[in-house]
Amino acid sequence: MDTSFLLNIKRLDDYYRNLRFQTGIWSRLLWLDNGKEMIFVSSGTVFNPEHYSQDGWILLFNELFLQDFLQRYPESYNNGLLLEKGLGRSVIPLSESLRKELNDLAGLLSRAIAQGQSELYLQSYADLILLNANNTYAKVAR
Numbered sequence: 001m002d003t004s005f006l007l008n009i010k011r012l013d014d015y016y017r018n019l020r021f022q023t024g025i026w027s028r029l030l031w032l033d034n035g036k037e038m039i040f041v042s043s044g045t046v047f048n049p050e051h052y053s054q055d056g057w058i059l060l061f062n063e064l065f066l067q068d069f070l071q072r073y074p075e076s077y078n079n080g081l082l083l084e085k086g087l088g089r090s091v092i093p094l095s096e097s098l099r100k101e102l103n104d105l106a107g108l109l110s111r112a113i114a115q116g117q118s119e120l121y122l123q124s125y126a127d128l129i130l131l132n133a134n135n136t137y138a139k140v141a142r
Helices: 012-017 063-072 076-083 096-114 119-141
Strands: 007-011 027-032 037-041 056-061 089-093
Touching: 007 012, 007 096, 007 119, 012 056, 027 119, 037 119, 056 063, 056 096, 056 119, 063 076, 063 119, 076 119, 089 119, 096 119
Parallel strands: none
Antiparallel strands: 007 056, 027 037, 027 056, 037 089
């Protein structure tokens, strides 16, 4: 199965060069290598990421991956961010330790995709990234 239709992770500069990923079918979570926030953009939301032109990562996932994630983690603190589709775009604070963890997970996910690992293998890295984002969002939203 071609997992690039369910989820993908790109460096921001690669994202800008590939129009295939710049469609509204993807939900996106992005952060800069040295930034202080994550940006979550739900699918269907117009988003111009060019003002985030520094080095960073963007996790892209489609509705099928999102629904599977919500079934795996039904607790509200695990998925509150992803359920806020009405917001379109959410900004989540990013600590230095969380940024380092996300950068490490992104690198592992990127390598796993390049090596053609199975969907379940990729899912574990993507889940950890999304769980971190959701848990951070839950702390802020209280």
